[in-house]
Amino acid sequence: MTRIYWLLFGLISRLNAAEILAVSPIAAASHWNVMSSVLEALVARGHKITVVSPFPRKTPHENYTHVDISKYVPFAIAQPWDKVIGVFKPPTACLKFLNENQQHTCETTYNLPEFRQVLQSKRFDVVITELLASRCDLYLASHLGIPQVTIMSSQMLTWYQDYFDSPSIPSYLTPLNSPYPKPETFFQRFWSLVDYSSISLYFKHIDSGATQMGRKYFGDDQPDAEALLRNVSIVFMNTHSSFDLHKPMATNFVEVGGIHLKPQKPLPIDIQKVIDNAEHGVIYFNLGSVTRMQDMPIHIQNAIKEGVAELPQTILWKFETDEPMDGQPKNVFTKKWFPQYDVIRHPNVKLFITHGGNSGTIEAISAGVPVLGFPLYFDQPRNLKLFEYWGSGLYVDYSNFTKEDFVHKIKRIISDQKFKENAVQLSRRFHDRPSSPQDLVVYWMEYVLRHGGAHHLKSHAVDTPWMQYFMLDFMGLAAVAILSLSYFFYSVFMFFKKSSFLLKYKNE
Structure with a gap:
């Protein structure tokens, strides 16, 4: 009976298997460990994966197709000390480095004949990319007209936070590049605000090329990259609030910290x-x-x-x-x-x-x-x-x-x-959580597939103009009303004061 159950389960899984396209943004093992763990959970569930990355799968699998770009992208290993401290350490320099690498990966992928053949020969149901330092790969889901799911291999990336209505509040939260987990003093709060503002504005500046690239490869009718970011259905985050200090997060953010952890094996x-x-x-x-x-x-x-x-x-x-x-x-x-x-x-x-x-x-x-x-x-x-x-x-x-x-x-x-x-x-x-990271990934990916996206989970704030979000229009109107009333009462007061003075002068 048990064998029949598993045969039926396997058959149903195959019938409902989704075609998933995944693109890895950078040749860094730490990032790939997270993305590959997400993909392996989906392969184990019976879904079919086509992945563009510089990391081939060690053992072939019938549901796993790999487009190898290892010959075309630089690997982030064994870097000189001067580069580590001079390029990777300063927040804006590091963001620029990551942005350039991710845009290079996008350009490489979009120009690759094997990849273009994959796009023409397969019908995909969802795209998975990693949110890192550019939005250039979000154009795949837009071009194919299918839902977009993303992964963050780190804790919350500061420059993406407001796009999802998960605001970074510098009074008690710190940017990712901060040297302390929460601001304790006036000056720490001040620098949290400076860091948050500067890195967010800098990202908008350096990633302007994402929109240009999307329109170059997928047509002039493609939207601005910021609009695509607001169209992401689910974000899997490689963190957990049991150790990272809790922060407000949008409903479509799912913590899967530890998904790359494997069962213990005997040591050599x-x-x-x-x-x-x-x-x-x-x-x-x-x-x-x-x-x-x-x-x-x-x-x-x-x-x-x-x-x-x-x-x-x-x-x-x-x-x-x-x-x-x-x-x-x-x-x-x-x-x-x-x-x-x-x-x-x-x-x-x-x-x-x-x-x-x-x-x-x-x-x-x-x-x-x-x-x-x-x-x-x-x-x-x-x-x-x-x-x-x-x-x-x-x-x-x-x-x-x-x-x-x-x-x-x-x-x-x-x-x-x-x-x-x-x-x-x-x-x-x-470890005290109701579901494993793998189960969460499978559930929410299939949730997106069942509902054709998960836009109903997102905050309405992502589509609200910033002047309305901060109620600046209301405060502006209120300020005009208060100033107008103040001027009116001041004018009335001055009129009566002047009339009283003239009447007194006439009587004298």
């Missing part, structure tokens, strides 16, 4: 042996794929090596070269790659030293491991300050980095049990 034998034999526990050290340790300033490299050499713990250090580490401490074990999420879930891992990328942040929260943050650019400082806010980690600044401060904070986190207790509590909150 050599790594398992090192962790099991670490008498004083293990510290896992990984600063991501964009920056290589050997590219960091020498004084920071030396301070880190000298610092960890003083510790009794064993250090698992992601070191991205085949060359041996110069002056490698005896308690350091290096590899070019570690199964990070499996490593930090091992009970003998006492601390995770991380740059604070959004995916790694979620992995640390899920694993319930304390964190020492070493942020480098953009959203990383805010991500890591959240650990300080919840009492499950601390933070070091590369710009005034010292061995003493580095070692002191490591010892403080490991010796004070409160950090571990808070990390475990944060993990419990993160």
Whole structure:
């Protein structure tokens, strides 16, 4: 009986399978991990996916068609230190870099013969793209006349917030690039307002090319890119309010933070042996794929090596070269790659030293491991300050980095049990939810398919002119009425005052 049920279920799933077109905006593994996890949940449900990306699927699947653009787009890995700090760290410079890369991906995709053949040969039901730094890929859904679903691989991107009536209120919320999770002082509130305003206006300026590109490839009758953004049905966000401070969000925003997390697998034998034999526990050290340790300033490299050499713990250090580490401490074990999420879930891992990328942040929260943050650019400082806010980690600044401060904070986190207790509590909150991220993705995607979009979920504010949204027309009319009445009463008063003065003068 059970077998018959599953056969019927599989048959129904195939009959109702949707044709989904997905486009990845940038060749960055952290972004792809989120999008691919969304797509895999839909493939597992029986839907058919055609995806344009630089990341081919490792194993073929009958419901998964890949259009490979890996030869045409630059990968965001192993970048020079000067570029990381000079381009990725300043908010406007980083936004410009991302915008240029995404527009390059759009241009590459739209010019690719294989892609144009896909558009001509298949009839799609919905388009999935990632909201990053341009709206150029939103023209696909507009051209095909089908619903648009988007993904944010990070927390809320500041420059998109108001388009969905999810306002960023600088009095208690901070922009994504802020170095603190919430403004506590007058000057922090002031800079939140400045950052929010400047990055939002700058985005409008640099992404003007999105409209031009859409009309170039899909016709002059295509709408402005801002109108397309307001036409998005659902936004899947790679975050969760259990750790990110709650903010007002539109109804069509769905939190799927942790969708990229996989069930635990056995560790490779050599790594398992090192962790099991670490008498004083293990510290896992990984600063991501964009920056290589050997590219960091020498004084920071030396301070880190000298610092960890003083510790009794064993250090698992992601070191991205085949060359041996110069002056490698005896308690350091290096590899070019570690199964990070499996490593930090091992009970003998006492601390995770991380740059604070959004995916790694979620992995640390899920694993319930304390964190020492070493942020480098953009959203990383805010991500890591959240650990300080919840009492499950601390933070070091590369710009005034010292061995003493580095070692002191490591010892403080490991010796004070409160950090571990808070990390475990944060993990419990993160996992305490009614549905898995995968189930949420499947439900809401099929909701969009069932209803031909989800425009009824969106706030009416997205179509309200800004003067009406802020009631400036009413306040302007009220101001004119008050001024008019004030002038009227002033004129009456002056008339009677003058009449009284003339009458008194005549009587005298």
